[in-house]
Amino acid sequence: MSRRRIPVVLVTGFLGSGKTTLLNHLLANRHGARVGVVVNDFGSVNVDALAVAGQVDTMVSLGNGCLCCAVDASGLDAMLGRLSRPESGIDVIVVEASGIAEPRDLLRLMIASEDPDIRYGGLAEVVDAAEFESSRARHPELTEHLRIADLVILNKADRVDPDALAKVRGVVEEFAPGVPLLVTDHGRVDPQLFFEPRPRERYGQLSFDDLRGDEDHSQHLHAQYDSVTFTAERPLSPRRFLEFLEQRPPGLYRVKGQLDLGSADARSRFGLHTVGAFVQLDRSAWPTGPRRTELVLIGAGIDRAAVLRRLEDCVADDSVPDERGLLRILRYLDEPVADD
Numbered sequence: 001m002s003r004r005r006i007p008v009v010l011v012t013g014f015l016g017s018g019k020t021t022l023l024n025h026l027l028a029n030r031h032g033a034r035v036g037v038v039v040n041d042f043g044s045v046n047v048d049a050l051a052v053a054g055q056v057d058t059m060v061s062l063g064n065g066c067l068c069c070a071v072d073a074s075g076l077d078a079m080l081g082r083l084s085r086p087e088s089g090i091d092v093i094v095v096e097a098s099g100i101a102e103p104r105d106l107l108r109l110m111i112a113s114e115d116p117d118i119r120y121g122g123l124a125e126v127v128d129a130a131e132f133e134s135s136r137a138r139h140p141e142l143t144e145h146l147r148i149a150d151l152v153i154l155n156k157a158d159r160v161d162p163d164a165l166a167k168v169r170g171v172v173e174e175f176a177p178g179v180p181l182l183v184t185d186h187g188r189v190d191p192q193l194f195f196e197p198r199p200r201e202r203y204g205q206l207s208f209d210d211l212r213g214d215e216d217h218s219q220h221l222h223a224q225y226d227s228v229t230f231t232a233e234r235p236l237s238p239r240r241f242l243e244f245l246e247q248r249p250p251g252l253y254r255v256k257g258q259l260d261l262g263s264a265d266a267r268s269r270f271g272l273h274t275v276g277a278f279v280q281l282d283r284s285a286w287p288t289g290p291r292r293t294e295l296v297l298i299g300a301g302i303d304r305a306a307v308l309r310r311l312e313d314c315v316a317d318d319s320v321p322d323e324r325g326l327l328r329i330l331r332y333l334d335e336p337v338a339d340d
């Protein structure tokens, strides 16, 4: 049985770019998902925490200090550990870093985490479309942040005219080539980019959130990103699929699903989660019935036909399992690999 891991989404971005606004939007449009929040409320004025306090399911405040000051993963791990306990029933954890947190440190902390209940859910960098150029002049490191982002949210689009928006977009794309980019105002992204809605059946009393309902039922947020479904009845070549993952199509943000890599092993149903360059595999036994690869690929500005063509090319030519190719892809397996 593969373990259910809770995705941890890191929201970074320069001071005032709109991180809290994005977080509040996600919380107000959870579609039943339970969201755990880690807020880095440095300083004496706990503005961020106050802004979200009324809405979160579980609030863990990092207290008076910058998250990036933690030198090892222990502080964050403890927070995430509390949120990811099965009894918390949390579906996704969002870590909102303050404008002064260093995204690279945050990412390192996250990747180093040995918590078996969580998985990396991506780093979303919020960029203020109106202030980006002036902030960049004062803080050149902003462009470094773009390089490690899995998703760029170009926010405050309402504050700039189309020409200025196109210009800033061009600069961002220069520093984050191939990284999916969403243009938003007030952080209004489709939450399904980060987490799945929960099935609606509920027991017991309705919560306040259920009664209040989600804020934004509009369909237009779906138009921000593309989703491609791929299925194959024949096994994929592990080698070619690995190449696909390692040279992923521009704009691709997430891939999830199950893979048939032709292995004869009893536990050869590979569950796949990727966010940006981060790849995680787990394996389990196939249920009875035909085996097949089923993938959902999510991104912004992806060439759907080209993606499907590349995946078709991953289908193995023959039915002989490629054991060596399989070994290469197994390094992404989220469990200790036996030596034999």
Ligand SMILES: Nc1nc2c(ncn2[C@@H]2O[C@H](COP(=O)(O)OP(=O)(O)OP(=O)(O)O)[C@@H](O)[C@H]2O)c(=O)[nH]1
Pocket (backbone or CB within 6 Å): 013, 014, 015, 016, 017, 018, 019, 020, 021, 022, 048, 098, 099, 100, 155, 156, 157, 158, 159, 184, 185, 186, 187
């Ligand atoms: N016009 C406009 N204002 C926005 C938008 N997004 C956020 N704001 C405003 O910008 C200000 C800063 O937004 P926050 O969400 O607090 O930004 P933040 O990144 O969390 O800020 P820090 O925590 O200080 O780093 C607030 O007054 C928001 O209401 C937007 O898309 N358009």
